[in-house]
Amino acid sequence: MAVEYDVVVIGGGSGGLVVAGVAAALKAKVALVERDRLGGDCLWYGCVPSKSLIHASRVAYEVKHASRFGIHCNDNKIDFAKAIGHVQSAIAAIEPHDSPQRFESLGAEVIFGSGEFVDPHTFVVNNRRLSARSFVIATGSRPAIPSIPGLQAAGYITNEEVFEITDRPDTLGIIGGGPIGCELGQAFARLGSQVTIISSSDRLLPKEDPEAAAVVQQQLISEGIRVLTKTRVERVEVVNGQKYLITENEKIAVDQILVATGRNPNVESLNLAAAGVELQQKDAAGYNQQGNQKGIRVNAKLQTTNPRIYACGDVIGGYQFTHVASHEANVIIRNALFLPILKVDYRVIPWATFTDPELARVGLTEAEARQRYGNNIDVIIQEYADVDRAQAEAATQGFAKIITKRNGEILGAHIVGAAAGELIHEIVLAMSHNLKISALGGIHIYPTLAEVVSKAAFARTQEKYEKNHTLQGLLEKMFRLLRSL
Numbered sequence: 001m002a003v004e005y006d007v008v009v010i011g012g013g014s015g016g017l018v019v020a021g022v023a024a025a026l027k028a029k030v031a032l033v034e035r036d037r038l039g040g041d042c043l044w045y046g047c048v049p050s051k052s053l054i055h056a057s058r059v060a061y062e063v064k065h066a067s068r069f070g071i072h073c074n075d076n077k078i079d080f081a082k083a084i085g086h087v088q089s090a091i092a093a094i095e096p097h098d099s100p101q102r103f104e105s106l107g108a109e110v111i112f113g114s115g116e117f118v119d120p121h122t123f124v125v126n127n128r129r130l131s132a133r134s135f136v137i138a139t140g141s142r143p144a145i146p147s148i149p150g151l152q153a154a155g156y157i158t159n160e161e162v163f164e165i166t167d168r169p170d171t172l173g174i175i176g177g178g179p180i181g182c183e184l185g186q187a188f189a190r191l192g193s194q195v196t197i198i199s200s201s202d203r204l205l206p207k208e209d210p211e212a213a214a215v216v217q218q219q220l221i222s223e224g225i226r227v228l229t230k231t232r233v234e235r236v237e238v239v240n241g242q243k244y245l246i247t248e249n250e251k252i253a254v255d256q257i258l259v260a261t262g263r264n265p266n267v268e269s270l271n272l273a274a275a276g277v278e279l280q281q282k283d284a285a286g287y288n289q290q291g292n293q294k295g296i297r298v299n300a301k302l303q304t305t306n307p308r309i310y311a312c313g314d315v316i317g318g319y320q321f322t323h324v325a326s327h328e329a330n331v332i333i334r335n336a337l338f339l340p341i342l343k344v345d346y347r348v349i350p351w352a353t354f355t356d357p358e359l360a361r362v363g364l365t366e367a368e369a370r371q372r373y374g375n376n377i378d379v380i381i382q383e384y385a386d387v388d389r390a391q392a393e394a395a396t397q398g399f400a401k402i403i404t405k406r407n408g409e410i411l412g413a414h415i416v417g418a419a420a421g422e423l424i425h426e427i428v429l430a431m432s433h434n435l436k437i438s439a440l441g442g443i444h445i446y447p448t449l450a451e452v453v454s455k456a457a458f459a460r461t462q463e464k465y466e467k468n469h470t471l472q473g474l475l476e477k478m479f480r481l482l483r484s485l
Contacts, residue, residue, distance in 0.1 A: 001121075009032045010135065011034065013040020015313035016313075019136050033123070045163065052090040053084070057189075058356055069394070080166065139265070141320065143264075154257065157258055165256075172254060181197055182353060195226070197228070200231065205359065208414070215399075231249075266314075266315060267279065276305060279295065296315055296317075302344055328344055348363065348431045349362065357395075361412070362413050363431060379401065380437070382452050401414045404460070408438055410427065410435070427453065441457035441458050
């Protein structure tokens with residue numbers, strides 16, 4: 001049966017744009033369907049605005065604490081509206097790269113509107129029936145809102161509204177202690193809000209290495225952020241216009257509530273059943289362990305239960321990061337346009353939380369490595385305080401932790417400290433090419449923060465030598481002999 005397109009991409013976020021752009025550049029006939037704006041969460045509600053606000057807040061923090069370097073600033077006034085203006089300027093500067101005009105110039109047809117599958121081979125949008133050799137679902141996700149009595153009536157914001165407010169809340173209550181809650185909590189605190197972060201877990205950033213997460217948590221506390229762990233908001237009340245978060249033990253007054261409790265996939269409007277596309281296996285309530293709805297079920301080739309339909313990014317759950325969506329999209333391009341033989345590789349997936357200090361990781365945690373390999377691992381920790389550049393910049397907080405097998409194979413790494421999100425990539429490259437930790441000990445520019453990685457590699461070599469008493473004995477005898485000649 002003849003079809004109109006080579007591929008129809010549903011969703012104009014990170015994953016969908018990569019598929020549409022590359023496929024069009026390869027001269028495939030492409031339709032890109034988006035219900036709102038191209039760019040997805042990353043451009044409008046996520047990566048770009050959050051990092052812009054974080055940068056503004058970091059400047060405010062440095063100015064406030066400049067006296068430690070002998071620099072005194074008399075006027076430490078914060079214009080919150082201008083800080084948000086910087087966020088919007090950053091979005092505007094990047095938006096043309098994701099504009100409809102750019103993708104149309106590449107040869108893709110951009111269609112705005114909401115649509116649905118009507119059968120396994122057809123997607124309908126704006127009363128148009130689109131048929132294709134392959135379809136790609138990349139509709140992303142949205143904030144998951146917990147069922148807390150009174151929350152809806154009181155009103156709240158998520159990452160989808162937070163970058164549009166121009167009046168800084170004097171008091172901000174954040175429900176959720178993951179990356180979004182920590183990043184935005186610190187940013188708002190540095191810009192003048194009194195912030196309380198409420199986490200149901202026993203610590204902030206529960207998916208991260210506990211020692212690394214503890215460094216971030218302690219920094220937030222030191223900046224005046226109130227952190228409540230093992231705590232749930234049982235209900236929300238509004239009394240005389242004042243919002244209150246009610247926990248088991250107290251009543252917390254706040255001007256604004258930010259909900260940061262995970263994500264749900266955008267699948268409801270697609271009529272997936274008509275296309276033969278199934279969601280992941282659900283528990284009785286239809287939710288995963290984090291309390292969020294599950295995404296579309298895919299195999300290692302990123303095919304759904306309808307092999308002509310692929311899916312990537314947040315809509316399939318798993319690693320919900322822009323760079324992972326792009327990674328998955330690159331697999332889909334080759335499978336959907338040519339032959340479906342390529343499998344996605346999640347062995348080396350890095351990510352970072354952009355608090356200050358930053359926290360970056362790749363691979364296994366120490367606990368995961370011990371569970372999988374027992375005592376056949378080495379754990380190397382290099383403190384920032386022992387790196388000269390860190391001392392020069394008064395950025396001594398944090399460490400690099402690298403977990404290896406006894407043979408030097410790198411299993412995972414965790415860096416908490418200045419520029420951790422940049423420094424992790426050297427280890428990512430080594431892991432991607434199956435290099436051992438010794439490869440990280442090569443020459444590094446002095447003085448740079450990157451020495452935290454090379455010093456960790458050298459520390460492992462030194463430790464191995466110190467434990468090898470046989471080698472030490474042989475070397476001692478050899479040098480004695482050489483001196484006698």
